[in-house]
Amino acid sequence: MHKSVWINRCRHRCDLTLFFPDPPKLGIQTKVRRVFRIVRAREHKLTTWKNGLGVTSEIAVHPAGANLDDFDWRVSMAQVGADGPFSIFADVDRHLAVLEGRLRLEIAGRPPLELSPGSPTAEFPGDVPVTASVVDGPVTDLNVMTRRGRATARLQRLHIDTPLERAVAATTLLLSRAGGLRLVCADRTDVLDVNDAVISRGKTDRHMRLEPQGPSVAFLIELT
Numbered sequence: 357m358h359k360s361v362w363i364n365r366c367r368h369r370c371d372l373t374l375f376f377p378d379p380p381k382l383g384i385q386t387k388v389r390r391v392f393r394i395v396r397a398r399e400h401k402l403t404t405w406k407n408g409l410g411v412t413s414e415i416a417v418h419p420a421g422a423n424l425d426d427f428d429w430r431v432s433m434a435q436v437g438a439d440g441p442f443s444i445f446a447d448v449d450r451h452l453a454v455l456e457g458r459l460r461l462e463i464a465g466r467p468p469l470e471l472s473p474g475s476p477t478a479e480f481p482g483d484v485p486v487t488a489s490v491v492d493g494p495v496t497d498l499n500v501m502t503r504r505g506r507a508t509a510r511l512q513r514l515h516i517d518t519p520l521e522r523a524v525a526a527t528t529l530l531l532s533r534a535g536g537l538r539l540v541c542a543d544r545t546d547v548l549d550v551n552d553a554v555i556s557r558g559k560t561d562r563h564m565r566l567e568p569q570g571p572s573v574a575f576l577i578e579l580t
Contacts, residue, residue: 359495362505364506365396370542374478376549377424381417386477388509388514390443391555391556391557391558392424392541392554392555392556392564393554393555393556394546394547394548394552394553394554395415395416395552395554395555396433396549396551397549397550397551398561400413400414400415400432400433400551401413401414402414402476403424403432405434405443406414406424406443406444406445407442407443407444409440409441410434410436410437410440411423411434411435412432412433412434412499413432413433414431414432414519415431415432415529415531415553416430416431416529416555417429417430417431418430418507418527418579424445424490427501428502428503428506428507429498429500429501429502429503429506429507429509429579430496430499430500430501430532430542431496431500431501431529431531431553432499432501432579433455433496433497433498433499434496434497434499434532435494435495435496436457436465436488436490436495436496437490437493437494437495438495439485439487439488439489439490440487440488440491441485441486441488442482442485442486442487442488442526443482444482444483444485444529445482445483445501446482446483446574447483447503447504447505448481448482448483448501448503449480449481449482449501449502449504449508449509450478450479450480450499450500450501451477451478451479451483451499451500451501451502451509451510451511451566451577452477452479452480452497452498452499452500452574453471453477453478453480453498453513454469454472454473454475454495454496454497454498454560455472455473455497455498455533456473456494456495456496457472457490457492457493457494457495457496458470458471458472458490458492458495459471459472459488459489459490459491459493459495459497460488460489460490461478461480461486461487461488461489461490462486462487462488462489462530463480463484463485463486464484464485464486464517465484466480468502468577470491471497472492473573474542475576477511477513478486478565482501482563486513495580497504498531498575502579506569507579507580508579508580509577509578509579509580510577510578511555511573511575511576511577512576512578513573513574513575513578514524514566514573514574514575514576515571515572515573516537516566516568516571516574517572518568519556519563519565519566519567519568520565520566521564521566522563522564522566523562523563524556524563524564525578525579525580526557526558526579526580527555527556527557527578527579527580528556528557528564528576528577528578529553529555529556529576529577529579530538530548530554530556530564530566530574530575530576530577531551531552531574531575531577532548532549532550532551532552532554532572532574533550533551533572533573533574533575534568534569534571534572534573534574535549535550536568536569536570536572537549537567537568537569537574538566538568538569539554539564539565539566539567540564540566540567541554541556548574566579
């Protein structure tokens, strides 16, 4: 079977598009596309918390342009400077990691939980009462929300001391917490600074290679 490959380069995205013509008797083509898009920290969208008590930096949301009531998934960062309740999100699950500071969570029906940059990430329903207390602030956190029945997420903290190659899921988001983290995508290279992100969507048989300039931390989010 004949296969043609087109590679489109631009500043913020790397598109690898494959066309696989079907046998002539079918008379159609199947198009398979993987898109890598860089989202710089300066491009994050500032929005008010649902409860109005703070501001969050939205990194990505699906579908594009969705609001807080109709997203399938949403990835954002927030700075927590004072104690207070979390916003309630019906039929939503949360994954939370602390990037800076220390935060104590009181989740209804669970023992209190303290999070720091070195602790495991937390998972909890978005529709139960949660109160946050700042132990050592200000606190910056990473928040991944998925709507039940539409999406699920896996959040991992990566400690990168040497070059690392990872397979990417159908939808993958990587958030860099270090400057100078080199990302190799197809035949191009980008450099990620602190809080820059890359979003990869499409076929699952692709890889990304991360080359740190020194000990680095990044967060890998796999969405299905």
